[in-house]
Amino acid sequence: MTATITPPAGPVQRGAEATYDYLDQRLGLSALLKTNVRKIFPDHWSFMLGEIALYSFIVVLLTGTFLTFFYKPSVTEIIYDGSYLPLRGIPMSEAYASTLNISFDIRGGLLMRQIHHWAALFFVAAISVHMFRVFFTGAFRKPREFNWLIGVSLLVLALLAGFAGYSLPDDLLSGTGLRIAAGIMQSIPVVGTWLVFLAFEGEFPGTAFIPRLYTIHVLLVPGLILALITAHLILVFYQKHTQYPGKGRTNTNVVGYPLLPVYVAKAGGFFFIVFGVLTLISALVTINPIWLYGPYMPDQVTAGSQPDWYIGFLEGALRMMPAWELLIFGYPISLNVLVPALILPGLIFTLIALYPFIEAWVTGDRREHHLLDRPRNAATRTALGVMGLTFYVVLFINGGNDVIATTFDLSINSITWAMRILLILGPWAAFVVTKRICLGLQRRDRDLLLHGRETGRILRLPSGEFVEVHEPVSEERAAILMARQDVRPLPLPPATDADGVRTPGLWHRRVRSRLSQWWYRDDIPAVTPAELAAAQSHIRHELAAAESMGVLPHEPELSEALSRH
Amino acid sequence: MTGRTLRRQPWAAPALLLLTLIGVGALVAAIDAGTQPATASGAPSQTQVAKGSALFAEGCASCHGPAGEGTTDGPSLIGVGAASVDFQVTTGRMPLAAPNVQAMRKPPSYDREETLALAAYVAALGPGPAIPSGSVVDEWRDASVAKGGELFRVNCAQCHNFAGRGGALSDGRYAPSLMSSTPLEIYEAMLTGPQSMPVFADTSLPPESKAEIIAYIENLKQEPNPGGLDLGRFGPVTEGLFLWTAGMGALVAAAIWIGARVR
Ligand code: HEM
Numbered sequence: 001m002t003a004t005i006t007p008p009a010g011p012v013q014r015g016a017e018a019t020y021d022y023l024d025q026r027l028g029l030s031a032l033l034k035t036n037v038r039k040i041f042p043d044h045w046s047f048m049l050g051e052i053a054l055y056s057f058i059v060v061l062l063t064g065t066f067l068t069f070f071y072k073p074s075v076t077e078i079i080y081d082g083s084y085l086p087l088r089g090i091p092m093s094e095a096y097a098s099t100l101n102i103s104f105d106i107r108g109g110l111l112m113r114q115i116h117h118w119a120a121l122f123f124v125a126a127i128s129v130h131m132f133r134v135f136f137t138g139a140f141r142k143p144r145e146f147n148w149l150i151g152v153s154l155l156v157l158a159l160l161a162g163f164a165g166y167s168l169p170d171d172l173l174s175g176t177g178l179r180i181a182a183g184i185m186q187s188i189p190v191v192g193t194w195l196v197f198l199a200f201e202g203e204f205p206g207t208a209f210i211p212r213l214y215t216i217h218v219l220l221v222p223g224l225i226l227a228l229i230t231a232h233l234i235l236v237f238y239q240k241h242t243q244y245p246g247k248g249r250t251n252t253n254v255v256g257y258p259l260l261p262v263y264v265a266k267a268g269g270f271f272f273i274v275f276g277v278l279t280l281i282s283a284l285v286t287i288n289p290i291w292l293y294g295p296y297m298p299d300q301v302t303a304g305s306q307p308d309w310y311i312g313f314l315e316g317a318l319r320m321m322p323a324w325e326l327l328i329f330g331y332p333i334s335l336n337v338l339v340p341a342l343i344l345p346g347l348i349f350t351l352i353a354l355y356p357f358i359e360a361w362v363t364g365d366r367r368e369h370h371l372l373d374r375p376r377n378a379a380t381r382t383a384l385g386v387m388g389l390t391f392y393v394v395l396f397i398n399g400g401n402d403v404i405a406t407t408f409d410l411s412i413n414s415i416t417w418a419m420r421i422l423l424i425l426g427p428w429a430a431f432v433v434t435k436r437i438c439l440g441l442q443r444r445d446r447d448l449l450l451h452g453r454e455t456g457r458i459l460r461l462p463s464g465e466f467v468e469v470h471e472p473v474s475e476e477r478a479a480i481l482m483a484r485q486d487v488r489p490l491p492l493p494p495a496t497d498a499d500g501v502r503t504p505g506l507w508h509r510r511v512r513s514r515l516s517q518w519w520y521r522d523d524i525p526a527v528t529p530a531e532l533a534a535a536q537s538h539i540r541h542e543l544a545a546a547e548s549m550g551v552l553p554h555e556p557e558l559s560e561a562l563s564r565h
Numbered sequence: 566m567t568g569r570t571l572r573r574q575p576w577a578a579p580a581l582l583l584l585t586l587i588g589v590g591a592l593v594a595a596i597d598a599g600t601q602p603a604t605a606s607g608a609p610s611q612t613q614v615a616k617g618s619a620l621f622a623e624g625c626a627s628c629h630g631p632a633g634e635g636t637t638d639g640p641s642l643i644g645v646g647a648a649s650v651d652f653q654v655t656t657g658r659m660p661l662a663a664p665n666v667q668a669m670r671k672p673p674s675y676d677r678e679e680t681l682a683l684a685a686y687v688a689a690l691g692p693g694p695a696i697p698s699g700s701v702v703d704e705w706r707d708a709s710v711a712k713g714g715e716l717f718r719v720n721c722a723q724c725h726n727f728a729g730r731g732g733a734l735s736d737g738r739y740a741p742s743l744m745s746s747t748p749l750e751i752y753e754a755m756l757t758g759p760q761s762m763p764v765f766a767d768t769s770l771p772p773e774s775k776a777e778i779i780a781y782i783e784n785l786k787q788e789p790n791p792g793g794l795d796l797g798r799f800g801p802v803t804e805g806l807f808l809w810t811a812g813m814g815a816l817v818a819a820a821i822w823i824g825a826r827v828r
Contacts, residue, residue, distance in 0.1 A: 048820040049822060089711050103792075119802070121808050122808065122813070124815070125813050140622075172722075173801075194667045281815075285796065286792030286794060286796060289790070293727050301723045303726040307801060307803075387613065400805075403802040405739065410737070486609060
């Protein structure tokens, strides 16, 4: 960019310039690009998790389009006569037969199916990991709450898209999944049976549902996802990306690389890596071998009937729930389905969506945050996150209890009981342990700042005492460690004000203040700049004294490190 | 049924020996057993029953009682038939090593001759399903795999999984993988319904259907995987496991690599 010698323009460059000019005069590209192309983005690998989600979604769209050319969303019964011999002559729906055709008679079809399915699984996995990154670093805080909400909607839509897609081939597993879905709808009090009739246009399975699911799967849900991803990325762009604390990074600047060329090059390269890994896995590892499952028949079911992983937590909840049923006015209320399959996910997703607002309410924090938290520095949030994660993982594991039972020679009943107990105790244990670990790390950070880094060198003082030489931590490190600030919990409100008037909303403010004190209760006091300065001058004096006494040989490297502080 | 296909079976020689021993009348009865569970009482040779009796007293009577009448440690064997003994002993389930929720498949403790002697002895205790003849079992070679698949999904998949890889039942019981079962064992399992498996009598599942099911299982054993590694054919659970270990592992490693590659 600072080059002064311009080589004579070759034909390629002349062509490029002409094209650019042509476009610029019509679209006004220059003005648009000038402001945006040099926009700075901070850099960290964990910021690429959202990109994995984005790229797998693109791969899903591309391969899905290919599949629509050959898939037939119809449950009309036909006799299969394709090239997969073990199913020849068997009656099945056109949906299933066309999926077999894609797998065995369309060139590249099986690979496309496998890429589509693997990419869908990666999509949801990447969304989840990305969400945890955003959660544990506090990136959802003001002003990014709306983007968090968009994210939660994307997560729910992704689950919906996946479930709809899983049900389309009309194989034995997808049919079993739909039957469970119908059962869940049916469990809704009062309107359940009616809802099933509406969705399936009659009794399950009927002929209407698969064509309807198809429209939802290829049109409605991807359209919504696309629109929301666009909104999501526009918000990231205009609100600017957050950054981790570090030297020279503040709440009001962004330290990183320009969108062009660095960020675009990286992102483009990463797209091809994701696409490549997905294709490689799909070429080597079978997914959803529907030809082995056979066509869906209502009288058939197979051991190992499972949903894809992202529905696994619901499957686990269903398998865990005791068979309770209520009778209200003579109507049975199937708690055993209603609670795990509707109430529980409803609660989980509502809690996730509201979390940023709940935390802001408890902490009373109304500031804007563009610097991320290191998870240890928000000990209570981190512990709550691990608590939720534990709850989810226990449900998830129980979803595969049958496979675990056969693989490890255990009783499925004892696994289920162990998981029930773990579901209740595990999250609390996870909370306590995580909080302890975070506080331990906070304490270590404080020690590092105040006492310096242990160098491993032992000195013998003239008094005969042995001491270890400490060295102040580097400036870069100190900037990261100093990022934590003490926050004062909300004080308890006075019962009455100066004039003896009862404080309005007293109860509500008391609860909030108690929660806020609980939130910050055990935090290790953060190091103040004054403390840091004092501590460093102390370390320096000690070293200087040791040097002057001749105990410590003069080391230019060390004194240089010292004088920098 | 030709002699050539018969000879391919590892158990053909001893079976032939037995067949000659029990004579033409018994042969007819044994083939008949395919259509109606016959009493294998077709007069097995005295020496064979005597040998079986001795083996039984030594290895089985402690649990099943001196005359097979059953004890607290093992059920009565009167009327279980030769097929049941043959299945239990060739799959190594009997003699039971230690009381457990379920007898495990293990290498057999008796050779073919001894097994047949034990079977002859138990068959003599009371009428029960006989060992199906080689020709009846071998019918799977010409049977329809596709029909067998359908029958398998209706009758067997709910316990043994869609690809015969096994599955969990309640209270620590399980339906084992069928990938190492021989056609004769599969046939006998259907005839006798070991433990929590139901009996598939010829009245409800005729011999042609049994042959089709065996054909399907044999096909499963050697069918290649067009999609690549099969991850054990357990369905979405192992797929999810692969995703969260190798799959996401690779992508996150790539993200870290690119993230570190600045400028
Ligand atoms: C279709 C699914 C999604 C896609 C394609 C996606 C994509 C992205 C991308 C590329 C970024 C910028 C890079 C990064 O920080 O990783 C981002 C940022 C963000 N995402 Fe997502 N995301 C998705 C779902 C979610 C979900 C489920 C949540 C939370 C519930 C979420 C919340 C956020 C937030 C708050 C930011 C701003 C982060 C910051 O500035 O530090 N996103 N998203």
